Amino acid sequence: MKKLKVQKISLFSGIMLALNSLIGSGWLFGAGTAARVAGPAAIISWILGAVIIISIALTYVELGAMFPESGGMSRYAQYSHGQLLGFIAAWANWISLITLVPMEAVASVQYMSSWPWSWANWTHHFMHDGNITANGMWVVILFMLAFTLINFWSVKLMTRFTNLISVFKIALPTLTILMLIISGFHPANFGHSVGTFMPYGSRSIFEAAAVSGIIMSYDAFQTIINMGGEMVNPHKNIVRGVLISMIITAVIYIMLQVAFIGAINPAMLAKDGWHGINFTSPFADIAILLGMNWLAILLYMDAFVSPFGTGVAFVATASRALAAMTHTRHLPQWLGRLARRYMIPRFAMVTDFILAVILVNTFRNWSLLATVITGSTLIAYLTGPVTVMALRKMRPDLKRPFAPAYMTWLAPVAFVLASLAIYWTMWPTTIQVILVIALGLPIYLYYEARYHHTAWGVQLRSSAWLLCYLVFISIMSYVGSEGFGGQNWVKYPWDFVVIIIASLFFYWWGTCSHLPAIDPGAEEVNRRVKL
Secondary structure, rough: OOOOOOOOOOOOHHHHHHHHHOOHHHHHHHHHHHHHHHHHHHHHHHHHHHHHHHHHHHHHHHHHHHHHOEHHHHHHHHHHHOHHOOOHHHHHHHHHHHHHHHHHHHHHHHHHHOOOHHHHHHHHEEOOOOOEEEEHHHHHHHHHHHHHHHHHOOHHHHHHHHHHHHEEEEEEEEHHHHHHHHHOOHHHOOOOOOHHHOOOOHHHHHHHHHHHHHHHHHHHHHHHHHEEHHHHHHHHHHHHHHHHHHHHHHHHHHHHHHHHHHHHHHHHHHHHHHHHOOOOOOHHHHHHOOEEEEEEEHHHHHHHHHHHHHHHHHHHHHHHHHHHHHHHHHHHHHHHHHOOOOOOOOOHHHHHHHHHHHHHOOOOOOEEEEHHHHHHHHHHHOHHHHHHHEEEEEOOOOOOOOOOOOOOHHHHHHHHHHHHHHHHOOOOOOHHHHHHHHHHHHHHHHHHHHOOOHHHHHHHHHHHHHHHHHHHHHHHHHHHHHHHOOOOOOOHHHHHHHHHHHHHHHHHHHHHHOOOOOOHHHHHHHHHHOO
């Protein structure tokens, strides 16, 4: 009997897949929104967002290189702290991934609804008062179905599609940067002092990082890690793929913000200030104002292509994350079943598609979906810095292809930065996201009571730090400064001081709360690693 050859993802294809995830609807919306919130200081917001996510990503790179497996980010917390913490982290991560699929579809339809051509009048009924209409909903569902079908038959088809789309998604932002700088750049827009560069104060920098989709735009680094088991030489290429894709993305996003700020007509700023800059399609609108209609047409096309490509990539990532969650037997096992020929989790893909349809019917605009993503992603990421250092304490002898000495200080810094970013998402978003994550606990408790009967004392001891942390950050969000939606009982910047000190305590608690022994499944995966 002929043995089927499993198709593997090369480093180049992995980077293209990551870029396809990273450069999505965020670049189309983010620069305009960030400039309106923070003015020229929005450049610092993009740099800050990159620093936060890269610091978190490096903790996961060490874990991904140690445990190269599909959907790996859904299991790392379980390896060090047991099944309850692993389930909470995996559920939060999966919620963010599944929400990205309808968000990208909504972004495509939202831009379609503003096409300026007379032949496209039929698209204008897709949106009403910022929300998807019934007509638009059918197009959103059609897009999500296309995302799923491209993934459904093979990894090879998906990677060929994403390689093609990714080249376009890199080329057009680069072209936009060059043309805006050449055609209409006004250096005076950046200000001539700290006050004019930062017209709304330092707080606006942190606000822009959270509410403008900046942090969300960077968080797709996990695409490579979650597909680690399907990569060629994963012990080397996971590290390379994450770092290369993140650096390329950061450069593109920061330069897009610079180009956007420099391209604004100074007369508009003199009249309305940065708060008055409110374009429906930021880069396309500026291109039209500068007389570059050809660029505007390309940008309207990319407003369809970029979200479409990102949606395809996240169907792959979300399905593998869901399939990986079945390994702990707290979800139905059929969700993790792989199609024999292509080794693709088709049942998970279909389930994700159905849930994405429900989500988009509940949250009918881009910003609402982005809010859910940002909060749930950051809560899931809290476990990365804790897990990586807990595993170093538990098993220093495990194979670690990537084990930098600086991780001892980077991990607590990453935890603190993630905590601050959760706080920046503002009340009541914090409590809303925590409640969405809590919806998974009844499912966990059902399977635990029926099939596992694990000692609850052990599970609670190793998970108590995160449960208490979620209570703390909810309270802090409510009592914090009014600039972040709170009651202003703890004023800015003292709210930051409280969060930093408390976060270091929770980080220490988490690293000390690990299990007595590592999960046996982790040893099995690590044994296959080649140094």
